[in-house]
Amino acid sequence: MPKPARQYWLMKSEPDEFSIDDLERVGVEPWSGVRNYQARNFMWKQMRVGDGVFFYHSNADVPGIYGLATVASTPYPDPTQFDAKSDYFDAKSSHEDPRWWLVDVGFERKLSRAISLDELRSHADALDDFVLLRRGTRLSVLPVTAAQWKHILTLEKQRP
Numbered sequence: 001m002p003k004p005a006r007q008y009w010l011m012k013s014e015p016d017e018f019s020i021d022d023l024e025r026v027g028v029e030p031w032s033g034v035r036n037y038q039a040r041n042f043m044w045k046q047m048r049v050g051d052g053v054f055f056y057h058s059n060a061d062v063p064g065i066y067g068l069a070t071v072a073s074t075p076y077p078d079p080t081q082f083d084a085k086s087d088y089f090d091a092k093s094s095h096e097d098p099r100w101w102l103v104d105v106g107f108e109r110k111l112s113r114a115i116s117l118d119e120l121r122s123h124a125d126a127l128d129d130f131v132l133l134r135r136g137t138r139l140s141v142l143p144v145t146a147a148q149w150k151h152i153l154t155l156e157k158q159r160p
Contacts, residue, residue, distance in 0.1 A: 004048065005146070006050060006051060006052060006146075007046065007047070007048065007051045007052075007143070008051065008052045008053075008054070008143070008144040008145070008146060008148070008149040009042065009047065009051060009052070009053050009054070009071070009141060009142065009143060009144055010053070010054040010056050010065070010131075010132055010141075010142045010143075010144050011031060011053050011054070011055060011056065011069070011105065011140065011141050011142075012056045012057075012058040012139075012140040012141075012142075013055070013056070013057065013058065013140075014057070014058055014059045014060070015057045015059075015060050015066075016059075019057065019066070020055045020057070020066040020067035020107075020110055021110075023055065023067070023069060023105065023107045024067075024107050024110065026107075027106065027107055028072050028073075028104050028105065028106045028107070029104065029105055030078070030079075030102050030103075030104050030105075031043065031102045031103055031104070031105050031141075032078050032079070032080045032088065032102050033078070033080055033087070033088040034078070034100065034102065034140055034141060035088060035090075035100065036139060036140065038139060039139045039140050039141035040099075040100055040101055042141045042142075042143065043075055043101055043102055043103045043141060044075045044101035045075075046143075047071045047075065047103050048071060048074075049070075049071055049072065049073065049074060050070060050071060051070065051071040052068065052069075052070060052108075052144075052149060053068065053069040053070060053071060053105055053108075054067075054068065054144060054149075054152065055067040055068065055069050055105075056132075057114075058140075062114060062116050062117075063116065063117045064114045064115050064116035064117050064119070064120070065111065065114065065115045065120075065152065066110060066111060066114050067107070067108070067109060067110040067111055068108040068109050068111070069105045069106055069107055069108050070105070070106045070108055071103050071104075071105065071106075072103070072104040072105060072106035073103050073104035074103070075101045075102065075103050076101065076102065076103075077095070077098035077100065077101060077102075078098070078100040078101060078102040080100075081093040081098060081099060081100045082095065082098075088100075111156050112156055112157075113156065115152060115155050115156060117132075119155065120132065120133060120152070120155075121133060123151065123155065126151050127148050127151060127152070128145070128147065128148065130144070130148050131143060131144075
């Protein structure tokens with residue numbers, strides 16, 4: 001059976017909570033605390049070990065893509081849902097029937113320069129309906145097509 005094609009994702013994090021520098025320091029990190037069903041389903045049902053990840057800083061001075069990572073584990077229940085002291089505790093979730101799933105994300109590299117949201121918007125036509133650029137999209141985990149992935153990586157070498 002042929003190996004499935006590599007998939008690509010954009011995962012958002014607030015840099016004061018967890019940044020690309022933090023991921024570089026720790027190497028691999030569980031992507032915990034996602035409490036949106038669609039974002040959860042991407043991690044739980046679609047992500048595979050080895051998939052590519054754009055590491056995006058949201059709520060930053062300059063929101064944008066700051067690094068590359070890879071999906072480093074198969075999905076497993078997010079332990080924060082069971083921790084009553086966690087901001088992400090979910091009293092309706094149980095070990096027998098967990099609601100929230102995550103994957104581990106591994107550091108690949110920081111980009112040589114950030115690719116800002118404004119710069120991505122200026123390439124909207126070439127990015128062909130990039131989910132991040134849709135009005136009202138607030139998901140923290142988004143799919144990226146192979147063509148979008150390749151185009152965005154070419155932007156790193158260009159002047160903004």
